[in-house]
Amino acid sequence: MKKIDIQSAPLSAGSRYPEPFAAPCQNKVRHRLAAAAGLKQIGVNLLDLAPGAWSSQRHWHSQAEEFVYVVEGEVVLVTEGCEEILRAGDCAAFLPGDPDGHHLQNRSGALARIEVGSANMRNDETTYPDVDLRAAASGYFHKDGTPY
C-alpha cells in the first residue's frame, strides 16, 4: 500500500514569520505529503491558499530548488515587476541563486490548491527582497543580521 492518505498527512497551518510579515500568509494550510511518506530528498506539500492569502513573502533561495503545480483554483505568481496568472494545470519553477524573488497570491474568491515540490533545502538561506527579513536554518533575522 503506497497510496498516501492525504487527509491524515501532517498539517502545517499559517506562517511562522515575525509580524507584520506573517499576517498576509496566515490563511493557508500545508498538507505535508513527503513527510507522510517518509521521503528525505524531496519536499512535497499540498498547499491550500484561502482567498486573499499569500503563499509566503516574496523570496528566493540560496540552495533550494522549487517547483509549483496548480491543482485547483487560480493564483497570481508575483516576481520582480511581473505578474502571471497560474490556473489549474499550470506550473512554474524557481532556481537557487536567482535573485528574482517570487511568491503566490490568491486574489480569487475561491480556494487554490498548489502542489509544491522542493529539494536541496539543507543549508539554504532565504532572501526576502521586499521586507526586512532573512531566513536560515537557525531562524529569522533582520537584514543586518539581528535575530527576530
Next chain:
Amino acid sequence: MKKIDIQSAPLSAGSRYPEPFAAPCQNKVRHRLAAAAGLKQIGVNLLDLAPGAWSSQRHWHSQAEEFVYVVEGEVVLVTEGCEEILRAGDCAAFLPGDPDGHHLQNRSGALARIEVGSANMRNDETTYPDVDLRAAASGYFHKDGTPY
C-alpha cells in the same frame, strides 16, 4: 516570467527498455518540465499514459526517491501482491531501497496524466523484480550482469 510553457517542454516518448520489456510501456509521453526550467536537483515530468500503457516495468530504486500525483484520469498502482486505484488528486511515494517494486498501469479507456517527481537519481541502480532486467547509468543489463 517563471511560468513553464508545458507545450514547448522537451518530450520523451516511449520506452528505451530492451524488448520485450519496452512493448507495454511504449504508448506514453513525458513532458520534461524540470528540464525545461533548468532544475538540477528535482526531476519533474508530466507523464501522459495512453489507455493500456504502463509507466514502466515494475521496479525499485537503490538511491532515488519518487513521488507521483495523478492530475487527470485513473491508473492502477501495482506493487507486490497489491493493486490500488489512483484517481485525480491521489498520490503515492516510493522510498529508495524498498524492494516492494511499483509501476502504474492505465487500464481505463481514457488518457491518464501523472506528475512524477524524483530526486537523488545520481548513482541510482534500478531493480525489476518481474523480468530479467537491471538498470544503471551505464545501461541495461540482464540479472547476471550481461549487458543488453
